[in-house]
Amino acid sequence: MANKNISPPAGRERRQRLIEFIESDIQYDLRWAAFLIKRARIASINAGYYWEGPGNTHYIRVTGQGVILEPLYRQYPDNMELSLESFIAILENWKETREKMVKPANRKRQP
Numbered sequence: 001m002a003n004k005n006i007s008p009p010a011g012r013e014r015r016q017r018l019i020e021f022i023e024s025d026i027q028y029d030l031r032w033a034a035f036l037i038k039r040a041r042i043a044s045i046n047a048g049y050y051w052e053g054p055g056n057t058h059y060i061r062v063t064g065q066g067v068i069l070e071p072l073y074r075q076y077p078d079n080m081e082l083s084l085e086s087f088i089a090i091l092e093n094w095k096e097t098r099e100k101m102v103k104p105a106n107r108k109r110q111p
Contacts, residue, residue, distance in 0.1 A: 017080055021069055022094055025055030030102075033095045036060070037088055040067060044084045062087075 026033050039062040043049040047064030054060070054072070061068040067087040069080045082090070 014080070017069070017076065018090060021055075021058055021080075022090075024057040025060070026091075026094070027056070028098060030095055030098060033091050033098075036062070037091050037095070040084045040088045040091075044088075 026036075039049075039051045043051070043062050043064050050061075050063050052059065052061045057072055057075070059070040059072055061070070062084075064084075066084055067082045069082070071079070
């Protein structure tokens with residue numbers, strides 16, 4: 001899965017790339033996040049599973065070995081690879097945080 005000649009992004013760069021992925025590809029869409037979480041969960045129990053699809057700035061591949069985020073516009077020199085567990089955790093955490101932000105705005109005021 002990994003190109004042995006390119007080291008994966010570390011620390012701050014990795015965090016920034018994940019933030020950009022969420023902002024540009026997830027775009028506050030809870031259903032899209034849930035869809036990707038579901039794909040990753042399927043892959044975690046089926047090693048032969050494969051799903052791929054385009055986002056706005058990344059091409060996303062979900063396999064039984066992990067998730068690959070491939071930049072579409074060469075903003076980065078390499079793909080970013082994530083374990084299924086970390087991809088699920090990142091999206092679930094974002095989704096949970098986003099749901100908390102959305103719910104108060106949707107509540108009706110009590111008379």
